[in-house]
Amino acid sequence: MGYGYEFECEKCHYKFDVSLGSGASYPDVYQEVIRKIVAGYYGKRWSLIYERTPDAAIRANNYIYICDYCHHWICDKDVSLYVPKNRDLDSLPVLRNKYIVSDDNEIPYVPEDYIRSNYTTYRRFFYYCAKCGRRMHKAKDFEENGLSCPRCGEFNEAVSRFFWN
Numbered sequence: 001m002g003y004g005y006e007f008e009c010e011k012c013h014y015k016f017d018v019s020l021g022s023g024a025s026y027p028d029v030y031q032e033v034i035r036k037i038v039a040g041y042y043g044k045r046w047s048l049i050y051e052r053t054p055d056a057a058i059r060a061n062n063y064i065y066i067c068d069y070c071h072h073w074i075c076d077k078d079v080s081l082y083v084p085k086n087r088d089l090d091s092l093p094v095l096r097n098k099y100i101v102s103d104d105n106e107i108p109y110v111p112e113d114y115i116r117s118n119y120t121t122y123r124r125f126f127y128y129c130a131k132c133g134r135r136m137h138k139a140k141d142f143e144e145n146g147l148s149c150p151r152c153g154e155f156n157e158a159v160s161r162f163f164w165n
């Protein structure tokens with residue numbers, strides 16, 4: 001289940017929200033993001049790196065990325081590539097086709113908690129600010145409930161938190 005925050009700009013009263021984490025079907029989301037990587041949605045170079053890394057996995061949750069300079073933000077998937085700390089493929093429940101198939105679901109994916117404990121960052125994907133071109137950073141937990149208004153730029157604290165699936 002995912003969570004999110006609702007905002008209402010104190011200055012211009014624009015309402016916006018962000019949905020973080022992932023909804024009910026993480027495996028579906030995972031496959032969708034993989035399809036986009038392979039199709040070159042994140043750049044030709046990124047799809048090549050992915051194709052050349054048979055044990056690469058991703059974290060297909062929604063995260064917020066913020067520009068350090070102008071505070072413009074976006075909500076998108078972490079398509080950084082993670083690989084097993086122990087890359088001896090024979091010793092891991094990872095198939096040559098990159099995925100673990102979970103018991104309860106036919107759709108192959110690598111669970112996020114499995115990545116957190118058994119994987120390490122291989123290539124970090126960076127988003128660049130559409131407004132000023134600078135590199136954006138992945139928001140820390142404490143940054144998620146305070147965002148600038150997409151319309152007027154005013155900084156706002158979230159008015160409520162919600163759960164979604």
Ligand SMILES: [Zn+2]
Pocket residue numbers: 067068069070071072129130131132133134
């Ligand atoms: Zn910027």
Ligand SMILES: [Zn+2]
Pocket residue numbers: 009010011012013014149150151152153154
């Ligand atoms: Zn505003």
